Amino acid sequence: MNYIDIFLESLSAEHGRSKRTLDSYACDLRHADENLPSGLMGATANDIQKYLANLPERASSIARHASALRGFYKFLMLEKIITENPTANLELPKRARTLPKFLSVSEIELLISSAGDTKNATRLRAMLELVYASGLRVSELCELPMTANLGDKLLIHGKGAKERFVPMHDRAQNALHKWLELRGDDKSKYIFPSNGKTGHITRDGFFKILKKCAVLAGIDPARVSPHVLRHSFASHLLAGGANLRAIQTMLGHEDISTTQIYTHVLPEKLKETVKQYHPLGHMGDKEI
Numbered sequence: 001m002n003y004i005d006i007f008l009e010s011l012s013a014e015h016g017r018s019k020r021t022l023d024s025y026a027c028d029l030r031h032a033d034e035n036l037p038s039g040l041m042g043a044t045a046n047d048i049q050k051y052l053a054n055l056p057e058r059a060s061s062i063a064r065h066a067s068a069l070r071g072f073y074k075f076l077m078l079e080k081i082i083t084e085n086p087t088a089n090l091e092l093p094k095r096a097r098t099l100p101k102f103l104s105v106s107e108i109e110l111l112i113s114s115a116g117d118t119k120n121a122t123r124l125r126a127m128l129e130l131v132y133a134s135g136l137r138v139s140e141l142c143e144l145p146m147t148a149n150l151g152d153k154l155l156i157h158g159k160g161a162k163e164r165f166v167p168m169h170d171r172a173q174n175a176l177h178k179w180l181e182l183r184g185d186d187k188s189k190y191i192f193p194s195n196g197k198t199g200h201i202t203r204d205g206f207f208k209i210l211k212k213c214a215v216l217a218g219i220d221p222a223r224v225s226p227h228v229l230r231h232s233f234a235s236h237l238l239a240g241g242a243n244l245r246a247i248q249t250m251l252g253h254e255d256i257s258t259t260q261i262y263t264h265v266l267p268e269k270l271k272e273t274v275k276q277y278h279p280l281g282h283m284g285d286k287e288i
Helices: 003-015 019-035 045-053 060-079 105-118 123-134 140-141 170-183 203-217 226-239 244-251 258-275
Strands: 155-159 163-167
Touching: 003 060, 019 045, 019 258, 045 060, 105 123, 105 203, 105 226, 105 244, 123 155, 123 163, 123 170, 123 203, 123 226, 140 203, 140 226, 140 244, 155 203, 155 258, 163 244, 226 244, 226 258
Parallel strands: none
Antiparallel strands: 155 163
16 A cells, blocks of 8 residues: 555645645655665664665755655554654754845835836736735745735635735735736636646746846846745835734744744844934944
């Protein structure tokens, strides 16, 4: 019996995991099954610890492998297929987190303004405004259904089939409205339809026109991606004084620790706060 496939079916049916996640888990688990001395079903805690230690990959990739293994064995335990979980006391490698890359507010403005010089400018302008206004993941943006548009907010079906509401400010609403007027009576269920097999603009398609937009804006295209726009949304909100929990909700992060990476913007913000509000903050280098 192929327990890997049964586990993946469970993830899809009961937890609504994306195809990308399922493919990643499948690859990691099959690699482990082939490289553990007795395969997945005969592995001991020591076998798994050694397997992870010998993976020639970044810490983040190793952590992903470990996550797949832990989920797999937890499933087997719940289904009473095994009586002992070899990952129960697994020591996960620490993930070396890099600070998220983001653009300045003025660069975002340049990027959005340059959309007017591209083909399908109205559509691109709407997409840029929505990402920066609501912090959408690129897949959420590209696959946005018409039913998600609730006027001043969007209903997003995110990771794990979890729903969340994200607000849109007036400028984003106007950009979306202009695009929908131009889109007209297209029968597609998607806000950003395409003639391709997916029925909507693809991640790669948006990525490519975003790079062209960066060139037009005079920004190094290597610094620009859909995820950088999402990072910029969160970083600028936090720098402006937004509550971390509110940002977590809008981004659709399950764990607050994922959102906390954006606190990299705080040191400069704190310095500005001290300078502005501390009674001696305006003294500079003057002697007291």
